[in-house]
Amino acid sequence: MARYRGPKSKIARKFGEPIFGPDKVLEKKNYPPGFHGLASRRRKKSEYGLQLKEKQKAKYTYGVLEKQFARLFSKASASKGITGEVLLQLLEARLDNVVFRLGLARSRAAARQLVSHKHITVNGEIVNIPSYQLRAGDVVGVREKSKSLEIIADSMTSHRYNKYAWLEWDDAAMSGKFLNRPEREEIPENIKEQLIVELYSK
Template sequence: MSKSSPNSVSGDTRCRKCRRAGEKLYLKGARCYSKKCAIERRNYAPGQHGPNARPAKPTDYGKQLREKQKMRQMYRVLEGPFRAYVAEASRRRGVTGENLLQLLEMRLDNVVFRLGFSTSRAQARQLVSHGHLLVNGKPVDIPSYQVRPGDTITIAEGSRRMSVIQDALSGVGSRIPTWLSLDAHQFTGKIVAAPRRDEVDSQVQEQVIIEFYSR
């Protein structure tokens, strides 16, 4: 698995999605936190008329669709599974929108990214699929696997020297959310608690998405 493979494909396409949305969707992971981010350099819609384009006034449906697509793109979830997440969020107690965000945040691939074992969710998905992660000491290769508070996520012993993991951990800084803990020396992270809404930095209007599916 090469260092550049997970992020080299369709990189410009991901940046165009952020520019079209007018905000960071964090589709390129660590790059989105740097000055190299497309939104930092060119915060206008893609295309030759981008800088001077007059934005159309969105309808309520358009706003809902945009938020739904934005969240799907951020967490890299197809429409079918995303609908299933919405249905599950509706069945749970509490605020449906926050339940949805919590379900997506507690996917294994997202947790791997949040812990700093990868530089993007795309890369995290690949690491999980290729069998480089253990959950509570057992190998798990399903990116959508739902972790729970108390679970321990560990990089497999034979994968710890991989450059993509070493490079990701070297640049993780202070981006670990409060609902997770990381021991970088042991290549281990732990789910301290289920994330609260104020602990998730995803800039989405989750309740608008619920309205979209409630039409």
């Protein structure tokens, strides 16, 4: 499946946030890329422009393509609860995101690769679909043959698992349990989901 493989610092500068993780370029140049970068920051954006920017930010943050994002929004709209919050919960429940949250990969892109290459299991069974939606009680682990992988060991050393209320980590088993979908206040991403809802409501 197609993925964005261009310069990540440019995208981070566009949104003014380290959406792909710590970025030295963003620290030095905290303004949009391009010749008119500083000028464009001063220019007032239209309501549509702000809504579109927020959707793009969410897509790049979670590594989701346009069609996938639209499908998730439709699912969120048809679900009970506040559409914007449900959308973020669905994004957080993706297998690649949970692998990243558990500290098994340094980034969501690296987590996607681990899942695609069959290094990750769900309830003991290999799952190689990054967009797989986890349910409450699902256990995400590392395949036995993959536990000695350097990329996983490095990530667990440098990108230690941050405790999230909706995840439970078992160090000995190298696995984590997805307890439930997180509440909005528990999701650390700086995304104004209401703007996304307004965009799709037009």
